[in-house]
Amino acid sequence: MKETKASVVLTDDHKLFRKGMHNLLEDFHFIGEIYEAGNGIELLELLRKLNPPPDVILLDIQMPEMDGMEAQKRIRELYPRQKVIILTMEDDEQVILHMIAEGVNGYLLKNADPEELETALEKVFKSGFYFPDGFSQMVLKSALRGNSSLISETEFTEREMDVLKLICSELTTPEIAEKLNLSARTVDGYRQRLLEKSGARNTAGLVIYALKNKLISL
Secondary structure, X not given: OOOOOEEEEEEOOOHHHHHHHHHHHHOOOOEEEEEEEOOHHHHXXXXXXXXXXXXXXXXXXXXXXXXXXXXXXXXXXXXOOOEEEEEEOOOOHHHHHHXXXXXXXXXXXXXXXXXXXXXXXXXXXXXXXXXXXXXXXXHHHHHHOXXXXXXXXXXXXXXXXXXXXXXXXXOOHHHHHXXXXXXXXXXXXXXXXXXXXXXXXXXXXHHHHHHHOXXXXX
């Protein structure tokens, strides 16, 4: 069976950085088409032209003309299912948590190893989220300070909890379906109900909700 390859858009205003990242991406076995944009405006213009849309966008936060934060807002409005990994120079937890609340699927520090870049892209492509080591502690610290609007007293059914735990364990929909002896369509139905009950925008937000409410641990 032929492996499905991911198309990626690399968005960063530094040409040398994009060149180096482009060369790295070409070495990853699951990466197919690679596109580039120099800022948020170029990214949105590119997205309008691409059909089908890219599987994952790597999005720098600090860029001229339109930065990553503004670009993400526009992406959420126009392409709500688009998967995005933000790239950041500093591990600023408030910025990161804000961006994930805005619907990104994970984040990566710019000084990460190539192996972590590969892992992040593959996990977001297949499972819908990626968080580096230490992210759980960041979320819990934020929750203890009362900075979360996601925490609630929502109750999930036993089956919803089964699905939630498997989602947080990075299983794909087909893998969850097989493990629980359900159809993929039924699993997608549970996933949608979990999103609606939690108020999360995507899988990454759902994982944060579960962490803050101590429903799971990563």
